[in-house]
Amino acid sequence: MNRILVTGGAGFLGSHLCDRLIKDGADVLCVDNFYTGSKTNIAHLMVNPYFEAMRHDVTFPLYAEVDQIFNMACPASPVHYQFDPVQTTKTNVHGAINMLGLAKRLKARILQASTSEVYGDPEVHPQTEDYWGRVNPIGIRSCYDEGKRCAETLFFDYHRQHQVEIKVVRIFNTYGPRMHPNDGRVVSNFIVQALKGEDITIYGNGQQTRSFCYVDDLIDGLVRMMNSPAGMTGPVNMGNPNEMTMLELAEQVLRLSGSKAKLVFKPLPQDDPKQRQPDISVARRELGWQPKVALADGLKETIAYFKKIVA
Numbered sequence: 017m018n019r020i021l022v023t024g025g026a027g028f029l030g031s032h033l034c035d036r037l038i039k040d041g042a043d044v045l046c047v048d049n050f051y052t053g054s055k056t057n058i059a060h061l062m063v064n065p066y067f068e069a070m071r072h073d074v075t076f077p078l079y080a081e082v083d084q085i086f087n088m089a090c091p092a093s094p095v096h097y098q099f100d101p102v103q104t105t106k107t108n109v110h111g112a113i114n115m116l117g118l119a120k121r122l123k124a125r126i127l128q129a130s131t132s133e134v135y136g137d138p139e140v141h142p143q144t145e146d147y148w149g150r151v152n153p154i155g156i157r158s159c160y161d162e163g164k165r166c167a168e169t170l171f172f173d174y175h176r177q178h179q180v181e182i183k184v185v186r187i188f189n190t191y192g193p194r195m196h197p198n199d200g201r202v203v204s205n206f207i208v209q210a211l212k213g214e215d216i217t218i219y220g221n222g223q224q225t226r227s228f229c230y231v232d233d234l235i236d237g238l239v240r241m242m243n244s245p246a247g248m249t250g251p252v253n254m255g256n257p258n259e260m261t262m263l264e265l266a267e268q269v270l271r272l273s274g275s276k277a278k279l280v281f282k283p284l285p286q287d288d289p290k291q292r293q294p295d296i297s298v299a300r301r302e303l304g305w306q307p308k309v310a311l312a313d314g315l316k317e318t319i320a321y322f323k324k325i326v327a
């Protein structure tokens with residue numbers, strides 16, 4: 017039986033990954049300090065004898081016996097990662113060192129949940145993996161962006177220097193059930209506002225575009241990457257290249273939730289990117305992966321989840 021460690025396993029993506037790994041027949045150790053994750057995300061798994069949860073902060077060393085490590089621990093939304101930026105950098109950098117050290121000792125494979133934020137404010141659209149990015153090293157987003165960049169550096173240095181088998185995935189915007197209701201991300205914002213009948217806030221004229229990947233698709237990509245041949249280190253982009261305007265997204269949310277909420281327009285924040293879109297040719301070619309879930313289907317699942325939360 018495959019013993020798999022998931023750091024950040026009680027978070028949005030981590031908990032869905034634990035579900036998938038348990039379903040695939042693995043023995044799963046979920047490690048989390050519950051900073052942004054919650055026990056309710058994994059409560060349904062606690063009855064399973066092959067699932068174990070441990071409260072632990074990855075900035076401290078961990079001793080465990082596993083075959084694979086998914087390093088997902090890190091708050092992902094600006095409100096959360098900017099609340100304690102020093103801790104965010106520590107989670108990214110010390111967390112990566114601790115997990116890579118563990119992988120080295122165990123000769124285990126390790127996958128890093130990196131991010132499209134390593135591209136910063138890009139001059140290249142869509143972003144391909146060979147683009148080095150344009151990141152401000154001293155801004156308020158740097159704890160996350162530079163933390164994740166340094167983690168990637170550590171992964172590749174452990175690979176070159178210590179022959180650790182690494183897998184680096186650059187995740188683009190992902191949505192689905194168990195997202196935080198108040199973390200300021202557009203999909204959860206729109207849905208919560210629609211369900212509460214509050215005005216839906218659109219910044220600018222709503223013509224800026226984003227692309228969103230449904231969580232099940234992303235998790236499938238992570239599992240494929242982990243089980244890919246040893247030479248496939250990445251970095252590999254994962255996300256949904258289907259772009260839509262924020263106005264289109266808001267209209268879909270209103271239609272699918274049956275809400276009568278109104279759209280209100282506010283000035284565009286200064287650092288709001290006009291466009292962000294992944295180039296997923298590498299994932300398509302090397303992993304045979306591409307998103308399958310249509311936006312309307314993903315939104316229906318997500319709205320059903322938030323209906324329970326809002327109630």
Ligand SMILES: NC(=O)c1ccc[n+]([C@@H]2O[C@H](COP(=O)([O-])OP(=O)(O)OC[C@H]3O[C@@H](n4cnc5c(N)ncnc54)[C@H](O)[C@@H]3O)[C@@H](O)[C@H]2O)c1
Nearest residue numbers: 024026027028029049050051052053073074089090092190
């Ligand atoms: N959701 C996305 O769209 C997205 C996009 C790009 C990258 N990612 C990356 O994927 C990973 C998971 O993101 P998410 O959306 O599930 O976020 P999340 O905040 O829901 O999950 C992060 C989890 O890590 C835990 N954690 C944070 N610091 C920790 C520490 N020091 N020790 C142990 N646990 C700690 C949190 O409690 C939480 O359970 C993150 O690394 C994030 O950077 C996510």
